[in-house]
Amino acid sequence: MLDLVIRGGQVVTPQGVGPWDVAVQGERVVALGQPGEFSEAGRVMDAAGKIVVPGGVERHTHLAHLVSMHPEENLFTLGPEEDTRGMVFGGTTTHVDFCFVRPGSDVQQVIETRAARWQGQSYTDYSFHVALQGHLEIKLFDQIAEAIQAGFPSFKVFTVDVLPPHPRRHPYRLDFGRIQLAMEKVARHDGLMVVHAEDHDIVQFMYEKFREEKQTDGWLLPQVHNKLSEQLAFRRTIQLAAATGAGVYFVHTSAREGVEAVAEARAHRLPIYAETLHHYTCFTAEDYRSPRGFCYHTYPSLKYPDDQAALWDGLVNDGVSTTATDEFPTSLELKLRGQDLENVTGGNLGAEARMGIVFTEGVQKRKMSLPRFAEVTSTNAARILGLYPQKGVIAPGSDADIVFIDPAFGKRLTVEDFHVSDYSPWEGWSVQGWPVTTIRRGRVIVEDRRLVADTRDGQLVRRKISPEVLRRPAC
Numbered sequence: 001m002l003d004l005v006i007r008g009g010q011v012v013t014p015q016g017v018g019p020w021d022v023a024v025q026g027e028r029v030v031a032l033g034q035p036g037e038f039s040e041a042g043r044v045m046d047a048a049g050k051i052v053v054p055g056g057v058e059r060h061t062h063l064a065h066l067v068s069m070h071p072e073e074n075l076f077t078l079g080p081e082e083d084t085r086g087m088v089f090g091g092t093t094t095h096v097d098f099c100f101v102r103p104g105s106d107v108q109q110v111i112e113t114r115a116a117r118w119q120g121q122s123y124t125d126y127s128f129h130v131a132l133q134g135h136l137e138i139k140l141f142d143q144i145a146e147a148i149q150a151g152f153p154s155f156k157v158f159t160v161d162v163l164p165p166h167p168r169r170h171p172y173r174l175d176f177g178r179i180q181l182a183m184e185k186v187a188r189h190d191g192l193m194v195v196h197a198e199d200h201d202i203v204q205f206m207y208e209k210f211r212e213e214k215q216t217d218g219w220l221l222p223q224v225h226n227k228l229s230e231q232l233a234f235r236r237t238i239q240l241a242a243a244t245g246a247g248v249y250f251v252h253t254s255a256r257e258g259v260e261a262v263a264e265a266r267a268h269r270l271p272i273y274a275e276t277l278h279h280y281t282c283f284t285a286e287d288y289r290s291p292r293g294f295c296y297h298t299y300p301s302l303k304y305p306d307d308q309a310a311l312w313d314g315l316v317n318d319g320v321s322t323t324a325t326d327e328f329p330t331s332l333e334l335k336l337r338g339q340d341l342e343n344v345t346g347g348n349l350g351a352e353a354r355m356g357i358v359f360t361e362g363v364q365k366r367k368m369s370l371p372r373f374a375e376v377t378s379t380n381a382a383r384i385l386g387l388y389p390q391k392g393v394i395a396p397g398s399d400a401d402i403v404f405i406d407p408a409f410g411k412r413l414t415v416e417d418f419h420v421s422d423y424s425p426w427e428g429w430s431v432q433g434w435p436v437t438t439i440r441r442g443r444v445i446v447e448d449r450r451l452v453a454d455t456r457d458g459q460l461v462r463r464k465i466s467p468e469v470l471r472r473p474a475c
């Protein structure tokens with residue numbers, strides 16, 4: 001007998017959308033059938049009126065992470081035990097965080113340290129990107145092949161020191177020589193580069209210039225983390241990728257210039273992918289001037305309506321493959337503690353809101369198709385990062401990570417609609433459609449917006465990226 005049958009919903013699959021029944025046995029989907037086809041099951045869930053989509057894949061989080069904007073205070077963002085509860089309320093069943101390799105550390109050891117921190121603490125399944133930072137020893141790059149073999153095939157680099165030179169922080173940036181070396185290694189062993197691309201010289205020069213002019217207002221951020229900086233860094237990174245054969249996933253694309261650089265590379269059949277953040281698609285640089293303006297900030301900065309138009313066009317049609325959050329959960333007090341260029345707190349709170357916001361703003365307002373919605377919230381991230389087809393799709397053999405979206409759920413969101421911190425950037429935002437039920441590996445965790453299984457037994461998922469994702473733009 002089947003463990004679970006989901007009946008009556010509009011099920012979104014790569015083959016299309018239909019009124020299929022979904023059969024689950026244990027942790028997996030075993031079949032999709034015609035309505036009423038599966039007669040016996042331990043449990044039947046009625047999804048009438050709901051849209052049934054694959055569980056969200058949030059591929060950009062910084063949980064239990066040092067708040068490096070205030071280095072003297074040794075503060076950390078909320079951990080998986082708190083943030084992933086919001087994720088399951090919001091329809092996300094897998095997230096990918098980071099482990100940081102800095103001079104003196106060892107790749108395997110940083111993976112183990114992060115994995116131990118997550119063990120038994122996450123409502124969702126999870127994995128980690130390996131972030132390479134600072135003046136790393138050249139021989140450390142020999143460990144890349146081993147990490148890929150172990151199931152950690154994505155390597156994050158910054159082309160820029162994101163934060164200002166005052167006060168001093170540990171370096172984020174990897175120089176282009178070392179980025180080239182990392183690209184050569186990942187190209188050879190079927191790994192992927194994950195790149196935060198901004199022009200180091202321009203960003204650091206603008207910080208210096210504003211400091212000299214004694215201009216400190218945080219709303220100047222878009223002039224520091226500016227559009228030209230994104231254009232230069234995306235194009236330089238793409239040229240290096242083309243020369244080395246590496247695939248690149250650009251995190252938090254914020255500007256039209258970034259979207260255009262990626263589109264041009266993809267037109268040349270290069271395996272280049274762009275992520276954007278729902279914050280970038282919904283808030284602009286103008287919002288920095290509002291009373292809670294910096295609660296919408298992460299690096300690079302918010303941009304302009306014209307950039308939003310390019311991001312939406314890429315999400316709805318082609319060219320921007322995924323939505324993510326750059327999740328950096330803190331209290332509102334900590335998020336708003338700095339208001340100046342040199343002490344504003346970066347990072348977003350919004351992994352919980354991501355699926356619902358993209359549904360409202362994409363599907364309801366901008367004619368995004370339901371299959372495309374599943375792609376940009378789940379399937380594409382799973383494919384690009386090597387979680388597919390275990391994750392990112394409702395299909396026989398895949399993990400039963402399944403979410404019901406209620407398109408009739410319409411309201412202005414309040415802080416009570418969220419479950420992580422004492423605020424949400426999305427308070428006051430009107431939505432039409434919201435995730436109401438979340439099933440992770442066959443287990444119902446949230447049902448009708450109530451937590452019904454307070455379980456933090458999410459598992460570490462080992463990843464392997466399909467060569468087709470790494471040879472040409474596959475999604």
Ligand SMILES: [Zn+2]
Nearest residue numbers: 060062251326
């Ligand atoms: Zn980030």
